[in-house]
Amino acid sequence: MLRFKPAALIASTAILFAACQGAASPAPSATSGASSAPSASGASSAPSESAAPSTAVKEGGDLIVGLPGDMVEADPSLVSDSNSSYIQLNVIEGLLGVKPGTLADVIPVLAADLPEKSADGLTYTFKLRPNVKFHDGTDFNADAVVYNYDRQKNAPKPLQDAYNYYFGAVFGWGADSNLKSVEKIDDMTVKFTLVHPQSNFLIAQAPLPQFGIQSPAALKAGDADNPDPGKSPYAQGQGGTGKSMVGTGPFMFKEWTPNDHVTIVKNPNYWDTANVAHLDSVTFKPYADQAAELNALQAGDIDLAQTIAPNDIATLKTDTKFQVIDRGESCNIGNLEMNLKSKPLDNQHIRTAIAYALNKQSYIDAFYAGLAEPADNFMPPATQYYKPLGLPTYDPDKAKSEIQASGLSGDALTLTFYYPSDVARPYMPDPKGLAQAIANDLEAVGFKVNFKTEGWRTGYLADEALGKFPMFLLGWTCDWPGPDNFLVTAFFHFQGDKPNPEFAYGPPELKAAFDKGATAPDDATAQQAWGDAQDILKRDLPFVPLVHSKPPAAASADVMGFKGAGNLNELLNSVWLNR
Amino acid sequence: MLKYLVRRLLAAIPVLLGLSVVLFAFVHLLPGDPVAALLGQHATPELTAQIREQLGLNKPLYEQYVIYLGQLLSGDLGKSVINNRSVVSELALRFPGTIELTGAALVFAIGLGIPLGRLAARHAQGWTDGVVTVISLLGISIPIFILGYTLQFFLSVQLKWLPTSGRLDPRTHLDAVTNFMLVDSLLAGRLDVFVDAVKHLILPAIALGSIPLAIITRITRAAVLDVANEDYVRTARAKGLSERRVDDRHVMRNAWLPVVTVIGLQVGGLLAGAVITETVFSWNGVGRYVVEAIQDHDYLVVQSTILVFALIFLAVNLLVDVGYAFLNPRIRFS
Numbered sequence: 057m058l059r060f061k062p063a064a065l066i067a068s069t070a071i072l073f074a075a076c077q078g079a080a081s082p083a084p085s086a087t088s089g090a091s092s093a094p095s096a097s098g099a100s101s102a103p104s105e106s107a108a109p110s111t112a113v114k115e116g117g118d119l120i121v122g123l124p125g126d127m128v129e130a131d132p133s134l135v136s137d138s139n140s141s142y143i144q145l146n147v148i149e150g151l152l153g154v155k156p157g158t159l160a161d162v163i164p165v166l167a168a169d170l171p172e173k174s175a176d177g178l179t180y181t182f183k184l185r186p187n188v189k190f191h192d193g194t195d196f197n198a199d200a201v202v203y204n205y206d207r208q209k210n211a212p213k214p215l216q217d218a219y220n221y222y223f224g225a226v227f228g229w230g231a232d233s234n235l236k237s238v239e240k241i242d243d244m245t246v247k248f249t250l251v252h253p254q255s256n257f258l259i260a261q262a263p264l265p266q267f268g269i270q271s272p273a274a275l276k277a278g279d280a281d282n283p284d285p286g287k288s289p290y291a292q293g294q295g296g297t298g299k300s301m302v303g304t305g306p307f308m309f310k311e312w313t314p315n316d317h318v319t320i321v322k323n324p325n326y327w328d329t330a331n332v333a334h335l336d337s338v339t340f341k342p343y344a345d346q347a348a349e350l351n352a353l354q355a356g357d358i359d360l361a362q363t364i365a366p367n368d369i370a371t372l373k374t375d376t377k378f379q380v381i382d383r384g385e386s387c388n389i390g391n392l393e394m395n396l397k398s399k400p401l402d403n404q405h406i407r408t409a410i411a412y413a414l415n416k417q418s419y420i421d422a423f424y425a426g427l428a429e430p431a432d433n434f435m436p437p438a439t440q441y442y443k444p445l446g447l448p449t450y451d452p453d454k455a456k457s458e459i460q461a462s463g464l465s466g467d468a469l470t471l472t473f474y475y476p477s478d479v480a481r482p483y484m485p486d487p488k489g490l491a492q493a494i495a496n497d498l499e500a501v502g503f504k505v506n507f508k509t510e511g512w513r514t515g516y517l518a519d520e521a522l523g524k525f526p527m528f529l530l531g532w533t534c535d536w537p538g539p540d541n542f543l544v545t546a547f548f549h550f551q552g553d554k555p556n557p558e559f560a561y562g563p564p565e566l567k568a569a570f571d572k573g574a575t576a577p578d579d580a581t582a583q584q585a586w587g588d589a590q591d592i593l594k595r596d597l598p599f600v601p602l603v604h605s606k607p608p609a610a611a612s613a614d615v616m617g618f619k620g621a622g623n624l625n626e627l628l629n630s631v632w633l634n635r
Numbered sequence: 636m637l638k639y640l641v642r643r644l645l646a647a648i649p650v651l652l653g654l655s656v657v658l659f660a661f662v663h664l665l666p667g668d669p670v671a672a673l674l675g676q677h678a679t680p681e682l683t684a685q686i687r688e689q690l691g692l693n694k695p696l697y698e699q700y701v702i703y704l705g706q707l708l709s710g711d712l713g714k715s716v717i718n719n720r721s722v723v724s725e726l727a728l729r730f731p732g733t734i735e736l737t738g739a740a741l742v743f744a745i746g747l748g749i750p751l752g753r754l755a756a757r758h759a760q761g762w763t764d765g766v767v768t769v770i771s772l773l774g775i776s777i778p779i780f781i782l783g784y785t786l787q788f789f790l791s792v793q794l795k796w797l798p799t800s801g802r803l804d805p806r807t808h809l810d811a812v813t814n815f816m817l818v819d820s821l822l823a824g825r826l827d828v829f830v831d832a833v834k835h836l837i838l839p840a841i842a843l844g845s846i847p848l849a850i851i852t853r854i855t856r857a858a859v860l861d862v863a864n865e866d867y868v869r870t871a872r873a874k875g876l877s878e879r880r881v882d883d884r885h886v887m888r889n890a891w892l893p894v895v896t897v898i899g900l901q902v903g904g905l906l907a908g909a910v911i912t913e914t915v916f917s918w919n920g921v922g923r924y925v926v927e928a929i930q931d932h933d934y935l936v937v938q939s940t941i942l943v944f945a946l947i948f949l950a951v952n953l954l955v956d957v958g959y960a961f962l963n964p965r966i967r968f969s
Binding site: 118120128284286310311313314315316317319337339341342343344345347348351352354355356357478510511513514515517518519520521522551557558 | 665666667668670671672674675676677678679680683718719720728729784787788791792795798799800801802805806808811914915916917919923926930931932
């Protein structure tokens with residue numbers, strides 16, 4: 057997974073990290089009762105809905121939503137950043153989706169039901185939902201599904217390299233794709249055939265608008281597969297409804313003024329008549345600056361701020377004109393990551409000592425406004441096949457005895473510790489403050505900490521990926537809440553047999569467990585393999601997981617019916633304005 | 636006059652060339668590079684080397700500079716490394732926003748600064764002068780972002796008189812013709828939208844215009860006081876002209892020169908201030924474009940955009956110099 061092809065990426069890579077390490081990233085979710093992959097997790101800790109609708113729902117109105125950044129292209133297959141996905145989810149639907157307000161409940165959307173899976177795990181047959189029309193008036197049917205998957209699988213090389221990230225990450229392209237074929241059986245039935253069984257088949261596709269089905273007529277008319285998206289009217293989003301982002305969702309694309317706003321409007325003919333949008337329109341406005349966004353919310357210029365800084369929560373909670381919306385289960389992880397090539401971190405006693413030295417709860421209180429939980433695994437509890445690992449918890453005495461057991465002392469206990477100088481992430485809202493708090497804890501048990509810092513985009517991400525940092529702060533927001541998305545994609549992927557240089561860690565048995573889990577034909581095998589992988593990580597403790605944060609949304613008190621989700625998979629058709 | 640203009644235009648060439656060298660050196664000397672921004676976590680040694688080669692970043696610096704200069708001379712400002720979009724098309728989209736903002740800030744600074752300066756001079760040493768001095772000291776010493784947030788907090792959050800950010804209410808649909816909201820709204824015959832655009836301009840224009848306001852006020856005061864003691868002013872008064880006439884025809888006419896010079900110089904400060912103002916007010920202009928490019932070390936975008944800034948600065952100051960002749964007939968260009 058995560059086949060990242062070099063070559064062009066010139067254009068896109070910008071997009072990539074935005075997504076993965078994203079300010080808030082797109083999608084995710086697991087399966088619930090799916091015929092195959094079952095979610096060990098399932099657990100939905102009652103993600104909160106904004107203000108209980110005690111009064112009757114009011115129809116109409118325009119909602120203005122503040123986002124951390126602008127949309128990138130008006131075609132989900134070309135983007136992987138969280139802002140584009142957040143908007144496009146409301147316009148474009150896939151065969152599968154995630155039950156609103158949950159992380160992991162896979163539901164059929166444009167499929168009439170969850171697919172039928174063959175015993176060998178190699179084919180999935182979908183019955184399609186009848187009588188659905190795209191926003192341009194054309195019919196949704198098997199031809200449209202086949203066209204969309206074929207289009208992405210055979211995308212022009214420059215698009216593969218630089219734009220089309222998720223399709224490559226989940227299936228791979230062209231002849232190398234694990235998606236052997238998508239065939240029309242009849243007008244309302246399609247069959248997917250895989251080369252090898254793929255245990256994330258449902259869970260990886262369900263939350264991502266990148267696997268949405270768009271109108272083939274509009275894609276063709278807008279030259280959507282032009283190798284230079286700058287020349288595709290479809291991707292540039294300047295034609296209005298029916299010309300770009302032409303899906304089947306509860307909202308239709310209306311207009312995009314780059315760097316200023318994107319507007320989507322109610323789809324009055326939505327196929328799911330029980331869930332037609334209440335609002336007339338939603339406008340998304342990018343804010344480069346969180347203080348300005350908070351002022352805009354308080355002034356009434358925006359109705360909903362998708363993300364707010366933990367520091368601002370207290371201000372809003374004391375004001376009855378506003379609400380702070382809990383998003384339920386976390387889908388991210390913040391870590392104290394390590395490179396096992398460097399001394400003294402190659403010594404397991406030292407890593408264990410560090411784990412015992414850290415008072416995770418104190419960081420949660422100081423930097424996350426209490427909205428986080430201490431991590432006890434390398435992935436959050438909502439992830440499929442998660443199990444509590446019983447990792448070391450705060451105990452300075454045990455930390456000291458582990459240091460003693462390591463046989464190291466004096467200068468050998470110096471740790472070079474990197475943090476990013478210019479960024480806030482959902483899983484680390486204040487990297488510098490967090491780094492200092494961690495250093496205090498480490499020095500209290502006998503380590504010496506030597507701080508270093510780099511700019512997030514101008515060196516930090518690239519240098520840590522190249523394995524230049526001994527110890528550093530980083531994390532991950534899920535693309536989908538599967539174990540592979542954290543353990544493999546985010547952390548310990550292999551390049552051939554070589555472990556990711558970022559951590560310089562990867563025993564052969566870990567690779568074997570990953571491979572077995574990824575290609576498991578059935579749920580029991582997958583559960584066993586991913587469980588083994590977690591046990592190996594517990595045994596070796598390659599780095600110290602810190603927290604799973606729960607970044608909230610904030611809204612005006614009269615915004616009702618908003619269903620938050622920890623992966624930002626948030627459909628706005630349930631929202632209405634009590635004004 | 637024509638000869639003078641040609642000479643000034645020719646003189647601008649070495650200035651721009653020198654600036655291009657300094658800019659080039661400056662952005663290339665910053666730690667980090669665009670490849671790191673481009674690849675992020677996907678960086679591998681092979682990939683990094685490959686992209687550096689693709690972008691020509693592995694060539695010696697002087698060679699990179701010569702290539703850049705060649706492009707510039709053929710009118711090509713280059714492309715963003717990060718999103719592949721051409722600098723020219725991005726500037727076309729964003730410059731109107733910046734011009735509208737800096738224009739409004741300048742109107743605010745001049746429109747208020749000159750009367751305040753004249754007022755302070757007329758009552759020199761009195762309490763009016765004291766108040767004006769305090770205002771201008773505040774204007775010059777409060778950083779734009781603090782003033783910006785403060786204005787937002789009081790006038791938007793508390794009083795709800797004006798919007799916090801953006802160029803228009805996002806619910807408004809306006810067909811882009813010139814990308815100047817004030818113009819496009821009138822072209823569309825939408826007076827309500829025009830009013831909305833003006834409302835959106837007020838706070839950022841005040842925040843951005845505060846420093847030039849302070850400087851123009853001080854300079855006007857000093858220039859007026861300077862002239863007020865001249866013999867010809869006393870003569871004018873002695874022959875019984877009204878104060879107003881003395882002020883307009885004799886004092887201001889002569890006080891204009893330093894004021895206009897300073898106004899010309901403020902344009903540079905306004906363009907620099909736009910970088911911050913546009914971020915605070917989510918204003919879609921060139922300032923935000925430059926900030927993003929600097930964060931990404933997007934060399935060509937930074938170099939080309941700042942060169943365009945410099946060109947504007949030079950052009951405005953040339954206009955100021957030409958303007959002297961109209962303000963003061965004694966000045967001749969030769």
